[in-house]
Amino acid sequence: MHIFKDTKYDFLRWRWHALVLSWVIILAGLFVLATKGIPKGVEFAGGTVVITEFSKPTSVEDVRAALDRSFRGGDVVVQAYGDPSKNQVRVRVPSIGAEKGQGLSATKDAVVAALQKSGLGEFRVAGSEIVGPTVGAELTSKGIWATALSLVGILAYLAFRFQFSFGVGAVVATIHDLLVTLAFLAFFRYDMSLNVIAAVLTMTGFSTNDTIVIFDRIRENLRGMRRDSMYQIINASVNQTLGRTVITSGTALLTSLALFFFGGEVLHGFAFTMVVGIITGTYSSVFIAAAIVSFWRGTAPTRAGAHAPASTSAPQQTPAPQQPTRKTKAQRKARAS
Amino acid sequence: MQNIRWKVITIVVVLVVFAGVGVYPILAGRYHWPSPGWLQEKQLKLGLDLKGGVQLEMRVETDDALRLQTDQESERLRDELTKKGVMFTNLTTPSVTQFKFEGVPPAQAAAFRDAANEVRANYDLSPGTNGTYTFTMKPNIAQQLGDEAVVQARETIERRINELGVTEPSIAQQGTDQLLVQLPGVTDVDKAKAIMGSPGLLELKIVEQGPMSTKESLLVGGQVPSGMEIVPGSSGAPGDTANTSYYLVRKVAAVTGRDLRNARTSLDENNQPAVAFTLNNEGGRKFGNVTGDNVGRQLAIILDGRVQSAPRIDSRISTDGRITGSFTNEEVQNLSLILRSGALPAKLDYLSEGTISPSLGADSIRSGVIASFVGLLLIVLFMLVYYKFSGINAVVALVFNLIILLGLMAYIGAVMTLPGIAGFVLTMGIGVDSNVLIFERIKEELEAGRSSRQSMNAGFSRVFWTLVDTHVAALISAAFLFNFGTGPIRGFAVTLALGLASNLFTSIFVSKTLFELELTGRGQGAQLSI
Numbered sequence A: 001m002h003i004f005k006d007t008k009y010d011f012l013r014w015r016w017h018a019l020v021l022s023w024v025i026i027l028a029g030l031f032v033l034a035t036k037g038i039p040k041g042v043e044f045a046g047g048t049v050v051i052t053e054f055s056k057p058t059s060v061e062d063v064r065a066a067l068d069r070s071f072r073g074g075d076v077v078v079q080a081y082g083d084p085s086k087n088q089v090r091v092r093v094p095s096i097g098a099e100k101g102q103g104l105s106a107t108k109d110a111v112v113a114a115l116q117k118s119g120l121g122e123f124r125v126a127g128s129e130i131v132g133p134t135v136g137a138e139l140t141s142k143g144i145w146a147t148a149l150s151l152v153g154i155l156a157y158l159a160f161r162f163q164f165s166f167g168v169g170a171v172v173a174t175i176h177d178l179l180v181t182l183a184f185l186a187f188f189r190y191d192m193s194l195n196v197i198a199a200v201l202t203m204t205g206f207s208t209n210d211t212i213v214i215f216d217r218i219r220e221n222l223r224g225m226r227r228d229s230m231y232q233i234i235n236a237s238v239n240q241t242l243g244r245t246v247i248t249s250g251t252a253l254l255t256s257l258a259l260f261f262f263g264g265e266v267l268h269g270f271a272f273t274m275v276v277g278i279i280t281g282t283y284s285s286v287f288i289a290a291a292i293v294s295f296w297r298g299t300a301p302t303r304a305g306a307h308a309p310a311s312t313s314a315p316q317q318t319p320a321p322q323q324p325t326r327k328t329k330a331q332r333k334a335r336a337s
Numbered sequence B: 001m002q003n004i005r006w007k008v009i010t011i012v013v014v015l016v017v018f019a020g021v022g023v024y025p026i027l028a029g030r031y032h033w034p035s036p037g038w039l040q041e042k043q044l045k046l047g048l049d050l051k052g053g054v055q056l057e058m059r060v061e062t063d064d065a066l067r068l069q070t071d072q073e074s075e076r077l078r079d080e081l082t083k084k085g086v087m088f089t090n091l092t093t094p095s096v097t098q099f100k101f102e103g104v105p106p107a108q109a110a111a112f113r114d115a116a117n118e119v120r121a122n123y124d125l126s127p128g129t130n131g132t133y134t135f136t137m138k139p140n141i142a143q144q145l146g147d148e149a150v151v152q153a154r155e156t157i158e159r160r161i162n163e164l165g166v167t168e169p170s171i172a173q174q175g176t177d178q179l180l181v182q183l184p185g186v187t188d189v190d191k192a193k194a195i196m197g198s199p200g201l202l203e204l205k206i207v208e209q210g211p212m213s214t215k216e217s218l219l220v221g222g223q224v225p226s227g228m229e230i231v232p233g234s235s236g237a238p239g240d241t242a243n244t245s246y247y248l249v250r251k252v253a254a255v256t257g258r259d260l261r262n263a264r265t266s267l268d269e270n271n272q273p274a275v276a277f278t279l280n281n282e283g284g285r286k287f288g289n290v291t292g293d294n295v296g297r298q299l300a301i302i303l304d305g306r307v308q309s310a311p312r313i314d315s316r317i318s319t320d321g322r323i324t325g326s327f328t329n330e331e332v333q334n335l336s337l338i339l340r341s342g343a344l345p346a347k348l349d350y351l352s353e354g355t356i357s358p359s360l361g362a363d364s365i366r367s368g369v370i371a372s373f374v375g376l377l378l379i380v381l382f383m384l385v386y387y388k389f390s391g392i393n394a395v396v397a398l399v400f401n402l403i404i405l406l407g408l409m410a411y412i413g414a415v416m417t418l419p420g421i422a423g424f425v426l427t428m429g430i431g432v433d434s435n436v437l438i439f440e441r442i443k444e445e446l447e448a449g450r451s452s453r454q455s456m457n458a459g460f461s462r463v464f465w466t467l468v469d470t471h472v473a474a475l476i477s478a479a480f481l482f483n484f485g486t487g488p489i490r491g492f493a494v495t496l497a498l499g500l501a502s503n504l505f506t507s508i509f510v511s512k513t514l515f516e517l518e519l520t521g522r523g524q525g526a527q528l529s530i
Helices: A011-036 A060-070 A101-117 A133-161 A164-187 A194-224 A230-262 A265-297 A304-313 A325-336 B002-031 B037-041 B062-084 B106-115 B139-164 B189-197 B281-293 B329-340 B358-412 B418-447 B452-484 B487-519
Strands: A047-054 A077-081 A088-093 A123-131 B053-060 B090-095 B098-102 B123-127 B133-137 B170-174 B178-184 B202-212 B228-232 B246-250 B260-267 B273-279 B299-303 B306-309 B320-323 B348-356
Touching: A011 A164, A011 A230, A011 A265, A047 A101, A060 A077, A060 A088, A060 A101, A088 A101, A101 A123, A101 B189, A101 B348, A123 A133, A123 B358, A133 A164, A133 A194, A133 B348, A133 B452, A164 A194, A164 A265, A194 A230, A194 A265, A194 B418, A194 B452, A194 B487, A230 A265, A230 B358, A230 B418, A265 B358, A265 B418, B002 B037, B002 B358, B002 B487, B053 B139, B053 B189, B062 B090, B062 B098, B062 B106, B062 B133, B062 B139, B133 B139, B139 B170, B139 B178, B139 B189, B139 B329, B189 B329, B189 B348, B228 B306, B246 B299, B260 B329, B273 B281, B273 B329, B299 B320, B348 B358, B358 B418, B358 B487, B418 B452, B418 B487, B452 B487
Parallel strands: none
Antiparallel strands: A047 A088, A047 A123, A077 A088, A123 B348, B053 B178, B053 B348, B090 B098, B098 B133, B123 B133, B170 B178, B202 B246, B202 B299, B228 B246, B260 B273, B273 B320, B299 B306
8 A cells, every 4th residue: 555656746836825824823823822811730820629529420510509609719610520420520729728838728628628518419539739839830931941942952953963954944843833732722722731741842852753754855865866956856855755754643643542532531631732733743844844944945956065065964874865766877977977 | 594583582582571571560460460579579660640649849948947057156156255255236137148246346346256257167257337247158058058958858758758658659859949749649638748847846945934824924124035035835826825825945955856866655644645755865965964953943845836845853854755735646646756757957838739549540540551552453453454464563563662661661660650651652653653664665665676675674774864863853852851840741751762762673673673584585576565
């Protein structure tokens, strides 16, 4: 079986459309973030989460009503949690107890007390999380730093392995993926949680994979297709690698979907982020990363001298690739003459 | 032939070792198979989010340690000045690292500096106008004291947790002054917090006067007499001044909790729960001297700044004493535990707490396992359909990859967390990508008219550096992820990184060996099903 065999799509012709589409999504996402704010998980926003397990079926509305009656703690968010047969309810309150000392759990105790008074039947606290505001602030800055530094790390590595323009292309594509993923998180109102950040960081590593595969092929073709313009080389490279780009993303997508549908409540945001990240990562490898290189390098025909550093600096020891084979001999002759 | 035999042997050995460490103990535990203890001990550990337990994040108030040092040094200098007859009008402590003497007469400036010589080892002295001298703690000393306080706090908490009998607790320092404590299997978070966070500072001081019902009645000329302090009694709540009695005690403690050798539960003469303590030799000598000199007076037993009781000293006491009060049995147990493990050098501020019940953790494990199997099934189906016979090769490499990953995690003692399971599932989807890249390349070479063997060799060698690049890029982000996260997220980063490493081995070495096996003994015209 072979999908996308010998395709000849002119991907670069669509680069402007792609850029516009990406900007529309990103700006819409930013607009949603600016107007509605980022929904933050309790780790980042601080606050109290209590997961209770009732001994008999209890509706979210009943719990909310019970809390409204006798709990004074600001905006209470009540959601069903986990497997419906377990009658679990998740209550989130933005406040905690006193910030210092042992009073941290005051809000949790108040929630539990309010539920005990409610007459909703027996229940037990299956889990709780109480986060003070300092933790959230620290995590936010750490998360941003980790993401930024990992981008710099990837840029540096790719600049070392390829040319600087390739590194820039890969990193711009990854930043694009980050922004698009954030936009989708904003559209679907997923909480920014630690797991989501973990997925975002994983995605930065993974979304460069397809880009690297394409860039590897461009580098290979730069040596093999010396007469062709950068435009043609990039297009040919994207087409030649199209099959594997789609398949590799497809397998990663399959497992992410398995996580999304079966991984349970806690991993929902994580899996969603991965799904979006993988799709946009594939799209950006094809439409954005290569386009950046073409903008950077221009569309002029490549000359042997222009990319000499690429072949000398690359530690690749394999013999010069001969793809596509038919052209190679003619080209070697052309260069010799 | 010789070559390939060794490759197969290597693979089998690696597989058996990792399966033995990583997979067998899990199955053995589940199906009650025989398994040696040392192997069960090496078993893959579950994180708190899967096992259930309590996690607390706290900050050590290192300022407390600095304040203590500043108080001690300023008091010492005050004594020294009094001894040498150097005058001053006022002593203040503007911050935890500063103290200031005011109104030292110009004529005594030289004597003052002389007396301050010792203090200046740790404090910088800056003279001001009108005989004002400001001492500021040297930054490196402050740093050192802060670090020591964090280490001591950590050790004290460790001792207390061990006394509580928690299995496999974890206490880790985060940043400069934070601690992350994980207590698997613990569900009573309030008790854990009370025991860890109690200062546990025991002081025995001679009572000069008291108890009185108001602070004012203990003052002499409107002031606390020099070298004395007023300590509230334990009766009544902190805000409830009506029932609180006050004691005027000597500021310098006869002995403190540091001189304790042991503390245990006991009963007082009325059969009420009490804590009996034994002092070490040094403490016993000091205590003997003080009690011998003060027979007939009261001795205040002060715990965390409150007088618990103030019995009369009937005779010289050397090493044994008892703390009585209105305690419950549980309080007495906790108190003796806290005293045994020593005082905290500084207050703890709880920053966050989380509890997960074992059943919630079990739910997470169940859904994680289901997701893993669904993911594996999808990948296997896809690879078999798309790559036909060679798909088996990829699936074998993938299964090896997962076995090695589990084995590696168990071997290095990494912890499996819920995000770690996600990393495990992702490893399948991302790991098989290496095979896809190689197979696609082989197809390409085959289409260019090369023989199976040539195509296979070219496929592996051409893609090798691409794989290195993609894996390094992914490792870079995993490294930053590890650095960013705590607990569960670290588990994820570790799983991901180890998965990447073992994937390089399986997709290149194992997969290639499988192809070689397939082509061995077949002629040049052998066809690959790919």
